[in-house]
Amino acid sequence: MTVQAKDDANPDVHRWEKLPQTTWAVLGLLSFGRPLTGYQLKKWADAILAFFYWSPAVSQIYSELRRLESMGLAESELVAGKETHQKRVYAITPAGREALTWWQAEVDVEPPMLKHTVALRVWLGHMADPSRLTGLLREHADRCTALATAADAAAEASESEPDFRFPAMVAEWAASYYRSEVRHAENLLSQVESLSASELGPRESSVGTAAPTGPDPVDP
């Protein structure tokens, strides 16, 4: 009765059913077996989870931990540092492992959520100065280059560790992802440049004054 992924008769399952993704992400951090404090969890989330999943605020991590403990999926121990200064170290419980395994096997994967602020700006490029757009694309590309390098470093650090094979794989995945982002951004950048170059003559945007033209946004 250690791990029963398919046991829908498990009376706890209905309590796990509506937990948000973030809860599972935090429990997932604990599932690597290391007891950690909320503060350490936040640092780890920033360093690794942030590559592919929004890193929650510190205060939220603490409340997630309290929730996990109240549900028996994690347990905490007070560790005294020097004098009276205590810190709370959280560890996953067997029930927590069972829950995670159940989640992996049974819970549908929600569609990935993307809020690509840079694409949004370019999409509304008719309300912006072209140089502003190229600037922000350049910035984005640079940020992604840095992230790709960081992801590579993370991948290399985990590669040799047998318990970290999946994180290593995802770190490599993240590196590819961010390098693709760079390519896509640079592609957009050159398009914006050639567009603004070709419009040096016939300036004066028609959007806003012209009658509604273009593809019907409602009924394509």
Next chain:
Amino acid sequence: MTVQAKDDANPDVHRWEKLPQTTWAVLGLLSFGRPLTGYQLKKWADAILAFFYWSPAVSQIYSELRRLESMGLAESELVAGKETHQKRVYAITPAGREALTWWQAEVDVEPPMLKHTVALRVWLGHMADPSRLTGLLREHADRCTALATAADAAAEASESEPDFRFPAMVAEWAASYYRSEVRHAENLLSQVESLSASELGPRESSVGTAAPTGPDPVDP
């Protein structure tokens, strides 16, 4: 005094400062000049915005529209259909254009937010059956292929329209993005497969029972 992107003396600017991205996205939909109802806006958001930005719920679109109108950035007109059945059609105002231009020029771009649920599942692959992982990666790849095709169609539909050059560019960008997603997913998929194949002999996961090993998640 039609458009003053840099006019920080504008007394309205401080009211615009903390508007969430979603508000700008909705106002952006209106900035293409077409007066639209909340319902139409939602459909458009689902069709186009969803490629690169989370499409808000219907009810939220309505409240965003009310907020935009209360701030003078959009205005609505009641249009009577047949008998007493009215619908409210929203249009951007000059102040709305001014606000959008100011936003594009002055407001910092928030970092893109990614919640890649599939990567999260693979990252926690040690708690899952390998066949489950490959299945969900396959599903993800298929979904992305469909999205890429749809983005191509959207790009082609806007390409000829001069007012929709930026949306066309972003649609092309989205097509590339989702095709990269497919490649990355398939790459991960083959890695998961080769990993599970190589572990047919020495099974029994050590994670959870072994003492904490692997890269220090806190202090790298």
Next chain:
DNA sequence: CGTTGCATGTAAGGTGTTACATGATTAC
């Protein structure tokens, strides 16, 4: 004549953020 689409809106509640508050420890 019933189902699907169009169209609008309210209410409740959860998710997640920012700001604030506190204090010990470590490093320079």
Next chain:
DNA sequence: GTAATCATGTAACACCTTACATGCAACG
């Protein structure tokens, strides 16, 4: 000794979703 880091937590609030409620229009 003072700055940065470690460490925890509360309170307020904004964002956003789900569920619900309503009714017309159009298609078959």
